[in-house]
Amino acid sequence: MRFAPSDPAFVADPYPAYAALREGPRVQYDEATDRWLVARHADVDALLRDRRLGRSYLHVATHAEMGRPEDPPELAPFWHVVRNGMLDVEPPVHTRLRRLVSRAFTPRTVERLRGTVQEVVDRLVDDVQGAGEVDLLTALAEPLPVTVIAEMLGVPEADRHLLRPWSADICGMYELDPTPEAAATAMRACREFGDYLTALSRERRARPQDDLITVMGQVVDEGGDALTEDELVGTCVLLLNAGHEATVGVTGLGWWSLFRNPGELARLRADHALLPTAVEELMRWDTPLQVFERWVLEDVTIGGVDVPRGAELGLLFGSANRDPEVFADPDRLDVGRSSGTHLSFGAGVHFCLGAPLARLELQTSFGTVLRRLPQLELVEEPAWRPGYVIRGLEELRVRV
Ligand code: HEM
Secondary structure, three states, X not given: OOOOOOOHHHHHOOHXXXXXXXXXXXXXXXXXXXXXXXXXXHHHHHHHOOOOEXXXXXXXXXXXXXXXXXXXXXXXXXXXXXXXXXXXOOOOHHHHHHHHHHHHHOHHHHHOOHHHHHXXXXXXXXXXXXXXXXXXXXXXXXXXXXXXXXHHHOOOXXXXXXXXXXXXXXXXXXXXXOOHHHHXXXXXXXXXXXXXXXXXXXXXXXXXXXXXXXXXXXXHHOOOOOOOHHHHHHHHHHHHHHOOHHHHHHHHHHHHHHHHOHHHHHHHHHOHHHXXXXXXXXXXHOOOEOEEEEEEOOOEEEOOEEEOOOOEEEEEHHHHOOOXXXXXXXXXXXXXXXXXXXXOOOOHHHOOOOHHHHHHHHHHHHHHHHHHOOOOEEOOOOOEOOOOOEOOEOOOEEEO
């Protein structure tokens, strides 16, 4: 098995291919995807913190100077939205955008959401109790993080059903080679989502509420260059998308991992105190976001391999998380594992802003299901969605 992100068998189990990659040179050019692949934990960790690389290069060079094509005009709505959010810009713009919202996501602020998160989970579990068979993704994994992030931002309940489809359509652009159809769908979603958020933020500026969109709108109205309206929209799209896609992925993959390892599920059922380490281990063992990219802003040498400016690195998080240099017996799921740090939340300046919130949501949802649905069992082996970068299950049918 080799690195083949469009092959469903690879997507379902990329780990043997990663093991082979980790045995090879520290950086390996993959012609099919035009990415330089990095598979070892120490390298992925160091490169995420390396300022000679960036999620974007437009702060230091034009497309032409980087030897890259101009953005195709038909993709303009996507680039407009993402380049106005913190994830696709670098300091100093990144620092300014991240600082504006970071206070809402500190561990202390997030801790205050514990009661709300528990209430949402309890309501969702109430709805499935006694239901027989359900899809755990639509019943719990999706509505929990969507509700929480929508509530924080201030998206009215009646509109929340719009968020998942918009997010899924836009996230299609993060796959390594989106088809023209996927791109067209993403552009429509970018326009609709952008228009929706612009209208909502204007409404909040006229009639303030106790939510993040109102807070951000006040910064826009203060003028200067603190936050533009486009940046407000870019930030909201990012928070709404990043704020739930991976959490849905971890919930689905996490339960599927436990069902595939019944001994570890039994161990967790017998000892709920293992929850914090179990959640981290589930994020490590089957990583939801498999690869993140970085542009090489100046010529670098990585492990003796010269990589030229303008190259794109594919940092293989899923591989780093199975590196035997860091994790003893890495292919074994061990819900009590306490050594080694997984890279599922990234590292460096773009380290996941929502990590404390994601941990709270995951520990609450896994804990509540263990407690209130102690007989939960798998009905059938789930199918994978086609995506590799944002990897997850189509559905997870369980008996409650
Ligand atoms: C288990 C769930 C999650 C995982 C695995 C995850 C993973 C990540 C990763 C790997 C990055 C860095 C990407 C890079 O360096 O290229 C990131 C960034 C980010 N995440 Fe998360 N995330 C999760 C949940 C959340 C949640 C709940 C939020 C809520 C707001 C969130 C908001 C963000 C934001 C805003 C960024 C951009 C940070 C920056 O550029 O400075 N994430 N996430």
